[in-house]
Amino acid sequence: MPILTEPEAARDPRVTRSRAVILQATAELLIEAGFAGVTIEGVAERAGVAKTTIYRHWRTRSQLIFDAFESLMEPSAPRLTSGNLRADLIYALRGLIRGLTVSRWAPAVSALIEAGDRDPEVSRLVHDFLVERMAPFHHAIQEAVERGELAKDVDIDASLNMLTGPIYYRRLVSREPLAESFAERVVDQFLRGAATRREEPAR
Amino acid sequence: MPILTEPEAARDPRVTRSRAVILQATAELLIEAGFAGVTIEGVAERAGVAKTTIYRHWRTRSQLIFDAFESLMEPSAPRLTSGNLRADLIYALRGLIRGLTVSRWAPAVSALIEAGDRDPEVSRLVHDFLVERMAPFHHAIQEAVERGELAKDVDIDASLNMLTGPIYYRRLVSREPLAESFAERVVDQFLRGAATRREEPAR
Amino acid sequence: MPILTEPEAARDPRVTRSRAVILQATAELLIEAGFAGVTIEGVAERAGVAKTTIYRHWRTRSQLIFDAFESLMEPSAPRLTSGNLRADLIYALRGLIRGLTVSRWAPAVSALIEAGDRDPEVSRLVHDFLVERMAPFHHAIQEAVERGELAKDVDIDASLNMLTGPIYYRRLVSREPLAESFAERVVDQFLRGAATRREEPAR
Amino acid sequence: MPILTEPEAARDPRVTRSRAVILQATAELLIEAGFAGVTIEGVAERAGVAKTTIYRHWRTRSQLIFDAFESLMEPSAPRLTSGNLRADLIYALRGLIRGLTVSRWAPAVSALIEAGDRDPEVSRLVHDFLVERMAPFHHAIQEAVERGELAKDVDIDASLNMLTGPIYYRRLVSREPLAESFAERVVDQFLRGAATRREEPAR
DNA sequence: AAGTAATCGAGACGGTACGTCAAGTCTTCCT
């Protein structure tokens, strides 16, 4: 599912084949050596393809990397509909943590951030990509509000950022340890809030 | 305050002078052109210094960048002691948002992240740097707990990440708009919690 | 009048048309930018034709260039028959000098030499071409011998080379100034000979 | 004796060494494969030197080729002073013919012409080079005039061109066979003149 | 008039070489 080029089927089968081997090679290099390890010449050699063929299909290295990254990803997580918000959020965050730490594509994550940093178009693609990936959280929270499980005045956008932000922060910025169990700590703190319950004591 | 080399006063005044002009040039390039814009040759030329001289003082580009970044920063924020937790947190987060978006060194931030990505030693330095920068939040929360303003069982580490994580996430990852007013939304959501008051959140 | 392909009339009008626009475009590029400026891709683009079409009709760039050059040339000079040898030779050499310096196709001349240098088949074509162009000189000299105006033992081949050689030499090799008046100097020196009249030259 | 760069002794022995191996490799390629066979990458590989090193010392391929050509040449021919003009001229022309056909550097000659064609600066160098090489002819003729062996009104410049021009013409342009014996034919025709003896030459 | 064959454009493909930039190393010069 190419994103940066026309999505309709390529006529020339050579195109299809070239795109595939190039993305495959890029993804491998991405995982093995990160952003800096993805050189056009390296990709060309590993894919058994001429440099020009790569440039023919991708304008910038960043966009190639984005496409390769996307081809690595499993399809978007399913909607969370267990009806138990806490469990749903923890499940999803655990998935995110795994994705950022132990998954096949984990080593490619900072490369992607870096690509976004260099190429505004890629940064837009990343944004779109994340919005789509956030949808399950968004739905889960919205439904919980409708069920009365969450306060009606909950700030959904801030909430989304407060759930996933800490994960990304630890992975990319502070590089503190990031175990799956961190999911529960964030979700519980998120649900409970920090302030004491004058009327209703915390807990 | 050099971090990567012996902190005691350098004897040779030439060394002192070289270090200064190199850091100055690096910082300028960092701001103007980001991580990729900082080349050793570029720094050498702008600083009017030979490449060798740079390599003599810094082992890697990443460490040079870290040092330059640090020389850009104003000294750590003061302790927050207004006694009003919400106001303190908002004040601090606003500062962080400004730092990441409009400050002089804002353009250098992703360069720093990127440097951390390439050089584990730098990533450790960034971590230490952030821990120190986080101290005011840490104190503010701890004192609020002691004052009874925050629940005793508050998860301090998770909380710190939930306050600053969303900011970094928006700045570096999703690149959503990031206005100062976002500080209030995060702090309020953090304090209030998401769960409705009537029932206790699932535990 | 194609030389490198079957000279009989092409049946398909598409072929005729393609050949024409390609030669036209080649000639233009040849004049504008010389041998190195004639690239197959450039010709294709200027002619509004696919590269394949060019390769279909010419096996090598050199031969394309030769054909284009020939299409540029006016038909061979007429026989020189004024009966005055000196005037005839001067007239013809002046024409050659103009052709090599100020004519429309002058800029293409070294391209042609160069093409001959790379492609033996072209070099043969150039040779044939020159022989044909030399015919007027050849006749003029032969008739002058018959008229008794030139010595019977004149070395005709050497003479031809001694008349045109200096022109080409100045144009291609030494690049000394080459004015039309040079024609007279060469012809006079040629007729008169260098040796003094009193003694016979060494034999 | 470098011509295109400062003639004073290079300080850094690395420079001297680099120049030498590069010129050597260029000369070899020039002889083996002509102008088109001299690629910077090819020279670099054969010389065991980095491309950048070549670009550091020569601005263009043409100038590199000229320098290599010059390093190939034996020093200029000695003055011709046998006192016998005919013998002297024949001797010199035979040398030229050998140089253009069977010498070590013969295959490089058209490359040099081609280089001159692309780079005006090289064409100037070639001109200067030829003027110097022509000096022996020039002297021989002048002295013969003084000795009364040649007519006082001989056109020296035209004569020079009429002696060497035919050789170059056959070698580069018409590519007719070019044996050493051609030297005599040219010299004799040159001395004797074409016009019949009975009357004074046409005029 | 229909069918088939020649010819076309478009452009992907694997290549080679270009000339440039920057990396990090190493040698020489100079004070």
Next chain:
DNA sequence: AGGAAGACTTGACGTACCGTCTCGATTACTT
């Protein structure tokens, strides 16, 4: 003696053309 200067090898950049190769889409010529 040690710093500055800068030559060196290396490797990648992105571009231009090369000559070959599918791939339909027109023609043009049979029959």
